[in-house]
Amino acid sequence: MEAEGPRMVENAVLIVSELASNAVRHSRSGRKGGWFLVIVVLDDDRVRIEVIDEGGYDRPQLLAVNDWEEEGGRGLLLMATCAKDWGVKERTHGRSVWAELARAGA
Template identity: 55%
Template structure:
């Protein structure tokens, strides 16, 4: 059974930094590349939750769950749902200011995906390999 820690954050843009600090603190003592990747992943997923779902609405929230197994660290961000399904987009680097978040997540992660939540909302997760531990 994996060990998991979780924390709920108000759905405000400035709370994304708190989510990054939460994950970094949980990974203290791990290889720096794993910490860097995990911080980047949670930052992108939390920012997407706040920008693109009802989590960013008045009294919105998002939940960060960090799970540990022998082989990987799973980062999950649960949001309150939105109209669009999260997906990797083709981005024109010269014209678009955003849209790269899930591309970055997929580059860092061993695997990632989206799960709809039975009570509404969805969970976007990413597994980061724990190489050499």
């Protein structure tokens, strides 16, 4: 999805909010003394948002259509709808979840 200006900012804020709250809720980062890192990179053609956390037991994944009655899981789907692309990367001491927004005209 392409966006610029206020819509780009709204989408970026939504993605940061979702990924950061997931880091606290669903990873070891939510424990006392836990941490997570938010990285935002602005290029000519994209905005890349990455949240690095301490990892958890379950890999982040989109809800299946038949799981809509389950509590939670919709935020990642909403984030994926706003993003041009997204993914998960396991790291030595945690996990990275990233999303990219395409800038208008890119």
